Amino acid sequence: MAIPHGKVFFGNSIVDAQDATLGVATSAVLYGLSVYTVFPVQVSAEGRTAFRLSDHYQRLVESCKIIGIDTFATQWTFERFVEVVREVVAANAPDREVYARATVHVDESIPGTRVRGLSTTVSIFLYDAVPIVPQDGMRLKTSVWRRIPDNAIPSRAKVNGAYVNSVLAKQDAIDSGFDDCIFLDINGHVCELSAANIFLVRGGVLITPDVTSDILDGINRRTILTLAREEGITVQERTVDLTELYIADEVFVCGTSAGVAPVHEIDGRAVGERRTGATTSTLHKRHQAALTGDEVHGWVTVL
Numbered sequence: 001m002a003i004p005h006g007k008v009f010f011g012n013s014i015v016d017a018q019d020a021t022l023g024v025a026t027s028a029v030l031y032g033l034s035v036y037t038v039f040p041v042q043v044s045a046e047g048r049t050a051f052r053l054s055d056h057y058q059r060l061v062e063s064c065k066i067i068g069i070d071t072f073a074t075q076w077t078f079e080r081f082v083e084v085v086r087e088v089v090a091a092n093a094p095d096r097e098v099y100a101r102a103t104v105h106v107d108e109s110i111p112g113t114r115v116r117g118l119s120t121t122v123s124i125f126l127y128d129a130v131p132i133v134p135q136d137g138m139r140l141k142t143s144v145w146r147r148i149p150d151n152a153i154p155s156r157a158k159v160n161g162a163y164v165n166s167v168l169a170k171q172d173a174i175d176s177g178f179d180d181c182i183f184l185d186i187n188g189h190v191c192e193l194s195a196a197n198i199f200l201v202r203g204g205v206l207i208t209p210d211v212t213s214d215i216l217d218g219i220n221r222r223t224i225l226t227l228a229r230e231e232g233i234t235v236q237e238r239t240v241d242l243t244e245l246y247i248a249d250e251v252f253v254c255g256t257s258a259g260v261a262p263v264h265e266i267d268g269r270a271v272g273e274r275r276t277g278a279t280t281s282t283l284h285k286r287h288q289a290a291l292t293g294d295e296v297h298g299w300v301t302v303l
Contacts, residue, residue, distance in 0.1 A: 002101065004125035007091035009084050011121050014091050020123055027118060028105035032161020035063035036103040038256045039219075040129060041089055041303065042292050043096055048089055050100065051256075051291050053301040055219045057081045059158065064104055066157040068115040072104045076122065086303045088124050097129040099257060103160070132195060132257045133180055137264035137276065140193070142242060143169040143181035147191040147214045155191075156217045163195075170194035180253075182245070182266065185214045190240040196255035197221040198263075200240070200248035201279045207244070210237040220254045220287070226297070227286040233279065250277030252284075260284040 010020035027033040037056040042049045057078050064072045085100060092098075101124070108118040145168045148155065153162040173181040173194075182198065183191040190209055192198050197218045199208045206228050211217045228235050245251055251263040251271045260283055262276040276284075293300040 002099075002127040004127055005092040005094065005098070007088065009088050009122070009124040014087060017125065020125070022105055022107055022121070023109055025109040026105070026107045027111055027115070028107060028160070030110070031113065032159065032164070033067070033069075033106040033115060034103050034160040035060060035067060035069065036101060036158050036160060037063075038099050038101045040256055040291055041094065041098050041100050041126065042300075043094055043098075044292065048094070048303045049293055049300045050085060050089075050303055052219050052223070052299045053082060053085065054078060055222075056102070059219065060102060060104060063157040063159065066154050067159060069104060069106060069118075069120060070116050071118075071120045072122070075120075082301060084122075084124060088126060089303045092126050094126060098126045099129050100124060100126050131259055131261070132255075133193075133253065133261050135259060135261050137262050137274065138179040138253075139177075139265040140180055140182050140263055140267070141173045141176055141178040142267055143183050144172055145169045145181075145183070147183035147185050149186055149214050150212075155214050156211070158216065166194040182242070183214075184242060188242065189213060190242055190245065191215050193253055193255075193258070196253040196258035196261075197224075198245075198251065198253050199224065200245055201250035201277060202244070202248050204279075205234045205236055206279065207236045207238065207240060209240045213239060218255060220256055220258075220260075223287060223290060223299070224254050224260065224283055227283055227290065228279075231282060231286070245271075248272070250280050252280040254287070260287045 004017040008017045008020040037059045039056045103123050105121045107121040148165045169181040180193045192215045254260045264274045
């Protein structure tokens, strides 16, 4: 559960977490009309760092643009975003890795089902970096719920209200005794998990659904693709059939809150030898190094 640490940026200042509240009649509450991003903040003897902060800021900008929120980009520069993140981290002084969640809320009261020209409030808070999926081999179930298509609610925009789709799918998986779900699109092709991107390895080739497969164009997904190519691994971004997962040598997922985590079973079928494969292990190690700033890609911002 994402329990905020004590100090939260809300509106225009740092406040106590219990004071960072939205009215019950705001669009954010009535319609789920907010967009957000989550990124890790690492803590080491050298200080605190945030991972791919410019990409997370850009995702907020793009999510707002897709949905029609027209105030964030004009009021928030990247420089302001970084400075506020620094203020939140300094106010909470975490001594271990945390996640930071930044959200743009439409806080206009009872404006009806529209979005342009409405006021917004930005919140940023920290919470403990607890993975949302098992890290030692998970069991997945194909969801009975289909992924919302791009022409209904765009997956590449992280819209709070859209996550009802993920809640339905993951709860069904949990109720059925699994760790998480696999979403299929309306044509039966593989999309992603409830809140993580998915990869498979077959014959030494790394395969993942492409960005037109109703997936979130995940920042960690992009990271894995970059690292895999640097390792000389052949990469395919394309339409993926469910049965390809059944016969894969390896399957793993990635995301800020998922890390790089292996999948050992899908719909009662063993993945490979029910153990973490070599490609998954390699990319997990490279990803961890990238998060902590050991990789030289310009991905880490010192806070």
